[in-house]
Amino acid sequence: MRKGIFFALSGVFATPAMAADLTVTVEIPRLDVAEYHRPYVAIWVENPDQSLAANLAVWHDIKMRNNEGTKWLKDLRQWWRRSGRDLEMPIDGLSGATRPVGEHEIGFTTDAAPLDKLPAGEYRLVVEASREVGGREMLRIPFQWPPAAASSQEIRGEHELGRVSLTLKP
Amino acid sequence: MKSSLKWAALALGIVAALPTAAQAHRAWLLPSATVLSGEDPWITVDGAISNNLFYFEHFPLQLNGLTIIAPDGETVEAENAHSGKYRSTFDVRLNKQGTYKMAVTGESMMGSYKLNGETKRVRGTAAEPPVIPAEATDVQIRQALRRIETFTTVGSPNETALTTSGIGLEMVPLTHPNDLFAGEEAKFRLLLDGNPAANVDVEVVPGGLRYRSQLGDMKVTTDADGVFSVTWPEAGMYWLQAMVRDENGSIPGTQRTSTYTVTLEALPQ
Numbered sequence: 502m503r504k505g506i507f508f509a510l511s512g513v514f515a516t517p518a519m520a521a522d523l524t525v526t527v528e529i530p531r532l533d534v535a536e537y538h539r540p541y542v543a544i545w546v547e548n549p550d551q552s553l554a555a556n557l558a559v560w561h562d563i564k565m566r567n568n569e570g571t572k573w574l575k576d577l578r579q580w581w582r583r584s585g586r587d588l589e590m591p592i593d594g595l596s597g598a599t600r601p602v603g604e605h606e607i608g609f610t611t612d613a614a615p616l617d618k619l620p621a622g623e624y625r626l627v628v629e630a631s632r633e634v635g636g637r638e639m640l641r642i643p644f645q646w647p648p649a650a651a652s653s654q655e656i657r658g659e660h661e662l663g664r665v666s667l668t669l670k671p
Numbered sequence: 672m673k674s675s676l677k678w679a680a681l682a683l684g685i686v687a688a689l690p691t692a693a694q695a696h697r698a699w700l701l702p703s704a705t706v707l708s709g710e711d712p713w714i715t716v717d718g719a720i721s722n723n724l725f726y727f728e729h730f731p732l733q734l735n736g737l738t739i740i741a742p743d744g745e746t747v748e749a750e751n752a753h754s755g756k757y758r759s760t761f762d763v764r765l766n767k768q769g770t771y772k773m774a775v776t777g778e779s780m781m782g783s784y785k786l787n788g789e790t791k792r793v794r795g796t797a798a799e800p801p802v803i804p805a806e807a808t809d810v811q812i813r814q815a816l817r818r819i820e821t822f823t824t825v826g827s828p829n830e831t832a833l834t835t836s837g838i839g840l841e842m843v844p845l846t847h848p849n850d851l852f853a854g855e856e857a858k859f860r861l862l863l864d865g866n867p868a869a870n871v872d873v874e875v876v877p878g879g880l881r882y883r884s885q886l887g888d889m890k891v892t893t894d895a896d897g898v899f900s901v902t903w904p905e906a907g908m909y910w911l912q913a914m915v916r917d918e919n920g921s922i923p924g925t926q927r928t929s930t931y932t933v934t935l936e937a938l939p940q
Contacts, residue, residue, distance in 0.1 A: 572709035578938060581708065582850070586827045 521647045522670040523616060524608045525557065527628055528663030531602045532635070539599035540632040540661055541573055543580035544607070546615075546624050547641075553584040554624055555615035558607055560599050563591050576631040579639055604664070611647070619646055630661040642667045697876075698732055698932055699910055700773055700821040701725045705849050705936040707825045711766045714823055715751075716773060719758040724878045724910050725934075727757035732819070734759050736776045740832040742769025742825075768826035770849060772833065775819045780922070782812035797921040814920035814927045816840070821934040824849035837865035840915055840929035845898065851937040853906040860897045863915055863929060867897030871913050875901055878908035903937035910934055 525544055541561045546554040559580070562570030571590050575581045590596060594614070609616045624646050629639040638661035642654050648669035655666040701717045717725075718732030731754045739747045749761035765771060780795045784807035793801035793812075803810055816839035822832075828847045835841040846857035861868040875889040893899045893913075903909065912932045920927040 568710060572707075572712060575706050575708035578706075579940070581706070582852075582938075586706075586708070586824075 520611045520671075521616075522608060522610050522668075523646075524606060524666075524668040524670075525626065525628070526604055526606045526664065526666040526668075527600075528604045528658075528665065529600055529602050529630075530658070530661070530663035534635065536634050538633040538635070539601060540630040540635070541577055541599065542628065542630045543577045543585070544626070544628050545580060545584065546619065547583065547627050549623055549625075551579075551583065555619055556584055556595050557609065557615070558597055559585070559590070559592075559595055560597050561590070563596055563598055573631070573633065576637065577629050578631070578637065579627070580629050621647060626667050628662060628665050630658075632661055636660050638662050640665050644669060647671065696720050696722060696729060697724060697910060697912070698775075698817070698819050699725060699934050700732070700775065700819055701908065701934055702773070702821050702823045702936075705821075705823045706938065707765060707823065709825070711764070712825060713762055713764050715760060715762045716749075716821070717758050717760050718775065718819075721757075723880045724876055725908060726881065729757065731755060731757060731759040732775060734761060734775065736774075737761070738774050738776070739763055740772045740774075740834075742767045742771065742829050742831055744831045744834070747771075763823075765823070765825045769829040770822060770824045770832050770847070773821050773823070776839075777817050778815070778839075780812055780814045780920070780925075782810070782925075784811070785809040800922055812920065812922055812925040814922070814925055815930070816927065817930040817932070819932045822848040835862055835865065837862075839864065840868060840871075840913060840931040841865075842931055842933060848933070848935055851903060851935055853903050853937050853939055855937075856900050856902045857935075858898055858900045861893050861899065861913055861931065862897060863917075864919075867893075867895070868913075868915060869893055869895045869897055871897070871899075871915055873899050873901075873911055873913045876910045876912075877905070878910065906937050906939040908934060908936050 543559045544557040548554050561574060574585050574590060611617055624644055626642040631637040638658050640656050640658055640662055642656055644667060648671050651670045653666060653668045655664060657664050698720045703715045718734060719727050720730040720732055721728045734752055737749055739749060741747045752761040778797055780801055783790055783792050784803055786804055786807045795801035818839060818841060828849050833844055835843060841862045843860040843862060845859055851857050861871055871893045873891050877887050891899045891901060914930045916928050918926055
């Protein structure tokens with residue numbers, strides 16, 4: 502009986518050979534503008550051909566009446582094209598409220614969706630931000646999954662995003 | 672009475688503008704957005720005939736022949752339609768997810784004949800052809816078919832509204848018309864009466880001429896299967912037009928001009 506459970510579990514974890522952690526830090530920069538609204542932000546993993554590998558987070562206005570905050574999801578243009586337009590937002594575990602100025606960290610492990618289904622390979626982390634009455638910016642960080650060793654990469658946005666980092670731990 | 676007079680005047684003006692359309696005036700529909708999200712968004716669409724794209728400077732596009740096809744294939748009514756000095760405008764409520772097609776189609780005949788040494792001009796349509804006396808000579812009748820289209824999508828693009836009618840010159844998108852991006856190639860097929868229209872020139876003109884010195888237009892030609900491709904040099908609104916002349920007018924032996932025009936938007940990467 503115990504053996505049965507053990508084998509069942511090892512089957513679940515069979516695809517990504519080992520456990521690993523992926524942590525993303527996104528800085529929403531302070532902007533000196535007359536009218537400021539928190540940006541919509543999408544964070545996802547793309548394949549080398551830019552197709553979607555895994556959605557990690559979408560920060561959008563989830564509190565408006567009649568789900569009206571979805572009206573601006575298309576301004577996350579690349580995410581909208583690659584994934585968003587095929588989804589029924591909001592989605593539990595993916596949708597989150599827009600974030601204030603500052604650094605925000607989100608973490609994922611191979612124990613849970615969506616990384617539990619991510620096959621080994623070459624990927625890019627994509628972070629796209631779009632701000633009402635403001636601009637849009639998209640940043641990419643390439644990485645190998647699963648990670649062979651602990652690593653941390655960082656990139657800096659110029660307009661709508663500040664520091665974005667990707668930390669991987671085997 | 673007044674408004675019917677106005678529409679008659681508009682119709683005449685447009686028929687009069689048709690022969691020169693190839694040289695100068697361009698007819699177009701311009702949607703306020705082509706990619707939308709949300710459950711019940713609206714767009715507003717301008718329609719005009721102008722020299723430069725996409726500016727209101729010459730004539731409103733008459734909306735008599737407007738059809739809006741929803742993502743489920745049903746037709747929906749335009750709301751708040753209005754015709755002004757230089758443009759027409761209408762709104763579309765997009766309460767279904769998927770792709771909408773907006774098309775203004777028209778058909779007209781015009782020509783002339785000689786009777787007792789006098790040249791007479793005539794107008795008509797396929798349904799009400801011009802009356803030519805039996806003893807007339809030098810009869811010349813030309814039929815003009817035109818189709819002016821644009822597309823917009825809420826949520827995930829679909830294909831239902833992209834169905835063609837089999838009449839005149841039409842476009843079947845091979846690349847979805849609301850999935851166009853700067854630097855990427857898009858493919859389309861031209862059909863004439865439902866069959867691939869080979870070796871037809873397509874003019875591609877980017878909008879925003881007021882802020883450029885060069886037209887920046889491109890000419891592409893359809894292959895044996897009627898297929899042409901365009902790589903959008905940059906993001907923006909584009910006007911595409913193709914025209915075919917043949918002898919297949921609805922009065923046997925008369926010349927026919929079929930024109931297809933479409934406004935497409937390429938988005939930045």
